């Protein structure tokens with residue numbers, strides 16, 4: 145899904161997403177000891193996770209990598225004290241045993257071979273170090289409305305997207321397959337209501353804009369516009385339900 149990842153608007157969307165409790169980095173990482181560590185933000189995107197790591201750690205060195213030049217440039221600009229480099233996660237440009245902690249957030253949904261990436265994390269992580277993978281599960285899938293025609297279209301769209309919308313529930317299995325036997329999985333559920341729903345509506349609008357090429361391919365021009373309009377209208381309908389789950393897996397190497 146190169147288009148979504150490189151879309152300049154996607155950076156704006158991730159900026160908005162930070163305001164929504166369901167995506168709070170602070171909540172995700174509040175129990176993690178970040179001090180005196182060499183930390184890698186794997187698939188750093190625009191550098192939001194790195195920003196949190198820098199602000200909330202003492203005596204740690206924060207590095208970030210991403211295969212997108214644009215994202216690495218954003219991350220550097222946002223975090224002048226961080227060390228950012230271009231690298232795919234399948235072959236990380238770092239020596240064996242380089243990091244005490246690797247954090248990888250909202251990236252697994254895009255990976256063709258997550259087990260391979262976890263094996264690479266294992267290689268660059270020091271013995272005794274920690275790997276934390278965070279991903280959501282159910283975006284687009286966990287939206288149900290009283291408009292049956294719309295529900296059918298949404299189900300069809302889900303089959304056309306190349307992102308794994310159930311990445312979250314699979315993380316533990318990838319740890320196991322990568323030979324990381326010590327890990328723990330936690331899950332939170334989010335049901336969007338009130339102010340959170342308002343913000344998620346804005347987020348959804350940007351998400352729909354970002355996947356416009358996929359919408360066009362699935363529905364054609366006229367119907368794709370109608371679909372997006374209905375999506376946003378139905379989000380606020382009393383009979384609609386929108387929720388998703390978030391998984392955090394913490395493993396020891």
Ligand SMILES: C[S@@+](CC[C@H](N)C(=O)[O-])C[C@H]1O[C@@H](n2cnc3c(N)ncnc32)[C@H](O)[C@@H]1O
Nearest residue numbers: 187188189210211212215232233249250251254
């Ligand atoms: C949705 S963003 C998440 C960014 C950041 N982790 C955050 O939580 O804000 C996903 C990022 O993963 C990067 N990415 C996806 N697949 C990758 C791969 N195989 N190697 C390196 N980076 C990858 C994309 O370029 C994008 O910046």
